[in-house]
Amino acid sequence: MPELPEVETTRRGIEPHLVKRTVTAAVVRERRLRWPVPRSFETSISGQVINAVRRRAKYLIVDTAAGSALLHLGMSGSLRIVDPTTPLKKHDHVDIALDSGRILRYHDPRRFGSMHWLAPHSSHPLLDELGPEPFDPDFDGAYLHRRAKGRRVSVKVFIMNAKIVVGVGNIYASEALFRAGIDPRRSAGRVSVQRYRALAEAIRSTLGDAIEVGGTTLRDFYGGDGEPGYFRQKLMVYERGDEPCRVCDTPVRRVVLGQRATYFCRQCQR
């Protein structure tokens, strides 16, 4: 469910409810997420004051003086601020209760998400090899071109690799390639530096536009404030197989790359 814009939307939605609040209790009802949630997670975060809620790639990082919670929403995870009277739903796996009387509640049917506890100022193997953020100044066409040298994978699979650039998931990979006019099947190593400049800009603009409207709600994404994201209305190709291209009317094609559905316009993308 969540790509970078949805994670950032979640961060913005929950941050005002968390910062400067004290965690009064943490309850893990289902420990079997992608990796078992360690007991140290609850014992460490309980009693702590939350100083900041940050995002790195698709991870959320909740900082306290005693360390940080490292959260990933996986494919189907979501975080909502709820009241104690809100009935528990199936797959509500974790509650983090706050001294405001409210609760940060984690819901994740597929359990591909994760929760770790980081000691203060320490990193984590999951974070160590991540590529640049799309909005970093050092992420540009020259960077992509350099990293793509000699690579034979499709440019779509290439930009979805978090070691190259973070935050580009399956929706926005197709959308950014459409904006840049690049055929997603093309080998990464055979894209010119000029076209990588367009692609770097397209990734930024696509993600930025999506963040502005609260992400994309395809099925069940809601931000921390309970609002759906409205980027769905702006999707040019994603999940539009056989429908006419919004630019040239050519039917949008669906292919599979790296075992993921991929959408593009054969006319507009070369």
Place this chain on the structure above:
DNA sequence: CATCGGACCTGTTAGC
């Protein structure tokens, strides 16, 4: 090193 397939899960929908 780069690439590929499989793995982890449940829920929804399309097709018979």
Place this chain on the structure above:
DNA sequence: TGCTAACAGGTCCGAT
């Protein structure tokens, strides 16, 4: 109606 198969927003890991 019921069953089955395909598919879904992520990404790690091991084999090649």
